[in-house]
Amino acid sequence: MNDPNETSSLLAGRPPSSANSASSDTIIRQRHASAGRNRARGEEFEAMDVLSDRYQSSDYDVIENQLHTEDEQLLAKQKIPKFIWQLEMKRWFVMLLIGMTTGGYPAGVDICIDVLAGSKYSLVASYFAHKVDDISILIPFFLWMGIDVVFVFLAAMLVVYGEPVAAGSGIPQIKCYLNGVLVPHVVRFKTLLCKVIGIIFAVSGGLAVGKEGPMIHAGSVVAAGVSQGKSTTFRRDLKIFRDFRTDHEKRDFVSGGAAAGVAAAFGAPIGGVLFSLEEGASFWNQSLTWRIFFASMTCSFTLNVLLSYYNGNPWSLSSPGLINFGEFTGIDYHGYEILLFLLMGVIGGLLGALFNAINYKITVFRMKYVYRGSMCVMEVIVIAILTVSLSFLSIYLGKDCQPVTQYVENPLQLFCGDGEYSASASLFFSTPEESVKTLFHAREGSISFLTLLPFCVIYFLLATLTYGLSIPSGLFIPCLLAGAAWGRLFGMFLHYLSPTPEVFSACGLYALIGAAAQLGGVIRMTISLTVILMEATHNITYGLPLMLVLITAKWVGDIFNHGLYDIHIELHSVPLLHWGPPPVSSHIKARLVIRDWSCDGW
Amino acid sequence: MNDPNETSSLLAGRPPSSANSASSDTIIRQRHASAGRNRARGEEFEAMDVLSDRYQSSDYDVIENQLHTEDEQLLAKQKIPKFIWQLEMKRWFVMLLIGMTTGGYPAGVDICIDVLAGSKYSLVASYFAHKVDDISILIPFFLWMGIDVVFVFLAAMLVVYGEPVAAGSGIPQIKCYLNGVLVPHVVRFKTLLCKVIGIIFAVSGGLAVGKEGPMIHAGSVVAAGVSQGKSTTFRRDLKIFRDFRTDHEKRDFVSGGAAAGVAAAFGAPIGGVLFSLEEGASFWNQSLTWRIFFASMTCSFTLNVLLSYYNGNPWSLSSPGLINFGEFTGIDYHGYEILLFLLMGVIGGLLGALFNAINYKITVFRMKYVYRGSMCVMEVIVIAILTVSLSFLSIYLGKDCQPVTQYVENPLQLFCGDGEYSASASLFFSTPEESVKTLFHAREGSISFLTLLPFCVIYFLLATLTYGLSIPSGLFIPCLLAGAAWGRLFGMFLHYLSPTPEVFSACGLYALIGAAAQLGGVIRMTISLTVILMEATHNITYGLPLMLVLITAKWVGDIFNHGLYDIHIELHSVPLLHWGPPPVSSHIKARLVIRDWSCDGW
Incomplete structure (x- = not known):
């Protein structure tokens, strides 16, 4: 590894910015150019593109030489159980420390x-x-x-x-x-x-x-x-x-x-x-x-x-995690709604693929043009100003006044009458986590179409712009929030279409399903994401719909592109081996792969 | 494989009973005798003992010959995506069928x-x-x-x-x-x-x-x-x-x-x-x-x-599984109780090891002496009569009368006054699942020491006798029940010792922890058992105590013997590879292992 600083900044979404890195910078550019050329050929190895030679691999294998064998023989004669036991105890102790610190x-x-x-x-x-x-x-x-x-x-x-x-x-x-x-x-x-x-x-x-x-x-x-x-x-x-x-x-x-x-x-x-x-x-x-x-x-x-x-309730143990989706008790779904959930999975897959495609373009743009430290900081500030301005405009223009009947985080009265608050502000004027909970649990009709639709579009675009900036930024909550917004819109639309007011009245559930669909469509994780969402909702009966939605979103999304994490790994040419070889590939010879990929001019 | 019938009956806990199996029967006996001899040497390969040559292994590897490669080349030229897609769809469809049938x-x-x-x-x-x-x-x-x-x-x-x-x-x-x-x-x-x-x-x-x-x-x-x-x-x-x-x-x-x-x-x-x-x-x-x-x-x-x-509540989706541990809402535990749970884990490990040791002896006895079909049936009937007699005696001798204040499954009045029922009968006179739920949820004081103690001992011994009989028999519920009994006893004992009546009043929780400890001590499964019990209790806050108890029970039990499933697999000489090699074993040469195990007379 020549210069670890460069590689780290590379994976962080930026080509190296230090003055002495001009040469390797050029190499990276060449590699990206050649990756582009190779991609144009449209081979089946697309996912792998070009690989950077800047990453080392971990040393996992024990080197079984004479010394190691002799060492083991000595150990075997001595008190092995005690040695093994101590090591095992230490491992558990370290895991305990990790758990407590984390x-x-x-x-x-x-x-x-x-x-x-x-x-x-x-x-x-x-x-x-x-x-x-x-x-x-x-x-x-x-x-x-x-x-x-x-x-x-x-x-x-x-x-x-x-x-x-x-x-x-x-x-x-x-x-x-x-x-x-x-x-x-x-x-x-x-x-x-x-x-x-x-x-x-x-x-x-x-x-x-x-x-x-x-x-x-x-x-x-x-x-x-x-x-x-x-x-x-x-x-x-x-x-x-x-x-x-x-x-x-x-x-x-x-x-x-x-x-x-x-x-x-x-x-x-x-x-x-x-x-x-x-x-x-x-x-x-x-x-x-x-x-x-x-x-x-x-x-x-x-x-x-x-x-x-x-929170003032010691030992009540009611906050198992940072994000809390709130209680979903009493909201059941009917068998036929599963078909609607599947449709939402398709929408989530399409929107997720769109999200990834836009973010891919933006990231490539950033890698090419925004690489100086000061430019990165400026970019973050521009996005922050854009976020505040759009939020303010939405609150200012949104005339959706609601009576304060339930607890609202940071209620803003603005132009509304006394005892009322602006519904737009309840979405734009709070942390994303609070907004997610508002969308999941706000009662029916407390957020109107005309508030939710612009929020949905604005937030989706802001989220695609924000991921990849030079700041620590989690992807889960923005996706959940964008998804919850269109999911709730979907539920409200169904409720509007339905002949009786009782049907499709649980638009909070649709917000949850939409959130899952959007997140699944963007990051394409499978079983772990389902279980994470099941545990976060504390409701085991939502397991099946969540799983079906995540499966559908992944399938639909995979038609168009990879998950966003994988896209970023590929963009930075990390030599990451995937789960398995491409299907029907055992006839491909090593010679072919090496010729195709090692010689740029070939 | 010479005769599949024999091997199957072998794994089912019986040497072959058909008349024409005399020769292979002898071989098995010789093998077991030699296993005993090897065991006497006290080598470190104890877990493996002798292996039967009657089991074949599955063919997992694709044979990559010329034909296969040509086949793949043809496929690669044709519409691969369609073929792969169809196969994948079929797999999901079959899984759907499996899920619905199961x-x-x-x-x-x-x-x-x-x-x-x-x-x-x-x-x-x-x-x-x-x-x-x-x-x-x-x-x-x-x-x-x-x-x-x-x-x-x-x-x-x-x-x-x-x-x-x-x-x-x-x-x-x-x-x-x-x-x-x-x-x-x-x-x-x-x-x-x-x-x-x-x-x-x-x-x-x-x-x-x-x-x-x-x-x-x-x-x-x-x-x-x-x-x-x-x-x-x-x-x-x-x-x-x-x-x-x-x-x-x-x-x-x-x-x-x-x-x-x-x-x-x-x-x-x-x-x-x-x-x-x-x-x-x-x-x-x-x-x-x-x-x-x-x-x-x-x-x-x-x-x-x-x-x-x-159950008459279509779509309420309240019965996710066959066994239902009931609702544990409102029962919290305090930080210091975790130490008591760890102690229960130790007890569970000890009792589990005892269970396994007794069942091992009984199984070896059965393999030696009870192998004819009629003898097997007779044995089952004897155990059934023993079970009924002990249950009846306990009900008859137990004078623990309780007022009928809550719903009791099959209440038996017997010698009790009007409006009362026999507490012994509530344990002995119902299916094991009902008894488990009784122990988990019966209110304080509704089952006395003198009822629970004999129940605990009798049920523990009956369970060790029963597993390995020629009937389909699950091990989970008997272990849970025996454990719930001593767990509840433990909780009642703590409650008796405590100065104020409020402390240790949740003996249902202790029954749950005892059940987990006993089950963990017998079968020694790790993460899957914790998650199964967590899901069965529907309560995520019990996750930590359940896990700690299962870890402790496994550690303590592993000092004495293996899990019961592994013991039965070993007894039947199945060539099952374990997760890893024994610790400090890379200096052992194949020559040594083969000499030691293939030549009995060496």
């Missing part, structure tokens, strides 16, 4: 966002409350914009000048790492710091990002740090856990950390294990899985205790 | 047991109600015994003279099958019939057996039958799904059937997938897992619809 700081992140975003919205709302004529309403608007710009500027500075690999959700990088590709800096402590502080500011800054993906990345970093007992960033070595300083052991712990991250993010410990398996493990190891499950359970429990304490 | 007949089994056992208990109860003096109470006793003997006689005849491989829970056989060992007859339709009808009579006959394990086996048989589109038993070939007539495809579908079986038995579709993975798959295949999940989800849904319909 459950600890997400609680901190959640509380920080709660405080920062809460203060921002109440401050801006207090100005909105007093100024309702056309000119002076610009004061809260500029205040809002100013706060957001400062927040996202901090987030972008941390990523661009701190640690470029901290950008994005981190899931593509972790996927590469778990599959044996060493992505430089990806599990450094500095990355963790930039990621965690960055995501607090990015979410509080009102961008269309979630904190869930970054939590998964952060969990992996914590796991790597805890298991190695040393930090390259701090140049500290605690001289513990030295047995675990092999790529194999480290990767095992990182899988545990990733699973714990999912558990923390969604309150989904089983989903976390399945995520680690689906994204990482090509070989199912019973005892490793058992340890991973232990870490994710411990994490979920720790987070639950801490958040319950923060 | 969800269908368990509903039937459940209803049959409900009707048969219900009629039996109400008939006997009506006699008990009128005869309460010392002599005439023998009439309902003999009636009870008579019905039970007839039921278990039918079950035993089906297994002994129908299909010996239908005995037991079937999980060891399925584990072997999924790991590539072809156990003869294990996925035949005749086996399914004997298993399903047998389990109805065995459970209705009052034995200490559950219907859950057999449902998993039955699911696998259904999957094999449906996917192959033919039945060897009926000599019918529907000439469909011919693409799937390879060992590899068949095994994939059987994993789906096993997962669907778990989903049907426990209402645990995710647990089912994890069961298939933990017991079967050594290589994690993303798309296969996705299909397995589809099958188990469909199964759970089908069963739910059918049972909801039978």
Whole structure:
């Protein structure tokens, strides 16, 4: 590896920006050009494109030389059981530490966002409350914009000048790492710091990002740090856990950390294990899985205790994860609705493929033209200003006044009468998580067509623009929110068409299905995503519709392109092996593959 | 394979009983004798013992010869996508069929047991109600015994003279099958019939057996039958799904059937997938897992619809599985109770190891002395009579009268006053599933120490005696019941010791933890068992205690012996490869292993 800095910034969505990297920069450009040429030939290896030679692979295999054999013979004569037992105990202990740490700081992140975003919205709302004529309403608007710009500027500075690999959700990088590709800096402590502080500011800054993906990345970093007992960033070595300083052991712990991250993010410990398996493990190891499950359970429990304490109900254990979809009790579905869910799966697949196609174009554009650090920061600020402006315009133009009958997060009265609030503001003027919950649980008719339709379109476009910026940005919540918006629209449309008012009255359920369809259409995960959503809704009867919708969305989406994480991995030429060879490929000879791909001029 | 009949009866817990099997019988005995000799040497390969040469392995590998390559080249030139697409669609369709079938007949089994056992208990109860003096109470006793003997006689005849491989829970056989060992007859339709009808009579006959394990086996048989589109038993070939007539495809579908079986038995579709993975798959295949999940989800849904319909609440979808642990809402645990749960895990591990040790001795005894068909049937009848007699004695001698304040299944007044019922009878005089629910949910103080203690001891011993009889017999419910009994005792003891009545008042929770500990101590499954129990309780907050208890029980139990399924697999000399090599073994040379194990006289 010539220069790890470059490769890391490469995977973070930026070609290298330092002055001394001109030569390798050129190489990358050439490689991309040749990738383009190859793609034009339209071969069946499309998914692989060109591969970068900048990534090293992990050393998994034990080198079975004379020394190793003699060592083992000695061990076998000595007290093996004690040695094995101690090692095993240490592994479990490290997993316990990982679980507890990974459950600890997400609680901190959640509380920080709660405080920062809460203060921002109440401050801006207090100005909105007093100024309702056309000119002076610009004061809260500029205040809002100013706060957001400062927040996202901090987030972008941390990523661009701190640690470029901290950008994005981190899931593509972790996927590469778990599959044996060493992505430089990806599990450094500095990355963790930039990621965690960055995501607090990015979410509080009102961008269309979630904190869930970054939590998964952060969990992996914590796991790597805890298991190695040393930090390259701090140049500290605690001289513990030295047995675990092999790529194999480290990767095992990182899988545990990733699973714990999912558990923390969604309150989904089983989903976390399945995520680690689906994204990482090509070989199912019973005892490793058992340890991973232990870490994710411990994490979920720790987070639950801490958040319950923060929310004033210690030991009620009602907050198993950062995102909480709320209670879906009492909303049943009928057999015939499953056909409608399948249709929504098709829509989700189409919209997901569209999302990925737009984001692909934008990312290629960014790789070509937006690569200087200052340009990256500027871009983030532009998007932040765009987000605030569109939100403000929608609130300003939306005349959807609703009576305050149930609890509303940050109600804005604006031009509405007394005892009423603006429904547009309930979507645009809160964190994405709150908006998702509003769409899932707001009573029928509390959000009108004319509020929801522009929200849906604007948010979809903002989300495609935002993913890939130089800030930590989770993809789950933006997708869920966009999907919940069109899902609720779909449900409202059905309700409007239906002859009796009782039929299709549960538009919150349609919002949930739409959210699942959109997310499935974008990221194309399978069983782990189903289980994560099942655990997040706390409702096992939604398992079947969620699964059917995710299957359909994946099938439809796969016709057009790959999942967004895979697209980003491919764009950065990471040599990641896929699950299996292409179908009907055993007649293809190695000679053919090598000739086709190693010689650009051939 | 010389004679498939023999091998199948061998795995079913019996040496061959047919007259012409004398020679191979001798071979088996010699092998067992030599196994004993080898064991005496105390080598580290203990787990492997001696292996039978009677089992063939599945053909998984594609033979990559000239023909195959040419075939693939032709396919590659033709419309591959269409061919691949059709095959993939067919796979999903078959999984759908498997899920729907596997969800269908368990509903039937459940209803049959409900009707048969219900009629039996109400008939006997009506006699008990009128005869309460010392002599005439023998009439309902003999009636009870008579019905039970007839039921278990039918079950035993089906297994002994129908299909010996239908005995037991079937999980060891399925584990072997999924790991590539072809156990003869294990996925035949005749086996399914004997298993399903047998389990109805065995459970209705009052034995200490559950219907859950057999449902998993039955699911696998259904999957094999449906996917192959033919039945060897009926000599019918529907000439469909011919693409799937390879060992590899068949095994994939059987994993789906096993997962669907778990989903049907426990209402645990995710647990089912994890069961298939933990017991079967050594290589994690993303798309296969996705299909397995589809099958188990469909199964759970089908069963739910059918049972909801039978229970008179169509589409309420409140019966996701055969066993229902009831609602555990409102029962929380405190942080310090986790230490007590760990202690219960240790107890569960010890009692589980004891269970396995006793059952091992009994099984070896049975293999040596009880091998004729008639002897097997007689043995079953003796155990049935023993079960009824002990139950009757406990009810008769137990003077624990409780007022009828809540709903009790089959209340027996006996010597109690009016408006009271015998608490012993509520445990002994119902199906094991009902007794489990009683122990989980009966209010405090409704079952006394003196009722529970003998129940616990008697049921534990009956369960060890019963597993391995020539009847279909699940192991889950007996273990859960024995564990729930001592768990509840443990909780009552804590409550008795505590200074204030509020502390440790939830002895139902202790019953649940005890049940998990006992089951974990006996079968030593890890992540799948935790998830199955979590899904069966519908309560995600119990995840952590359940996992901790199962980890502890497994660790403690593993000090003494293997899990019961593995013990039975070893006893029948199945060449099953374990997850990994023994620790510190890479210095051992093949020469050493072969010399040690192939030459008995060496």
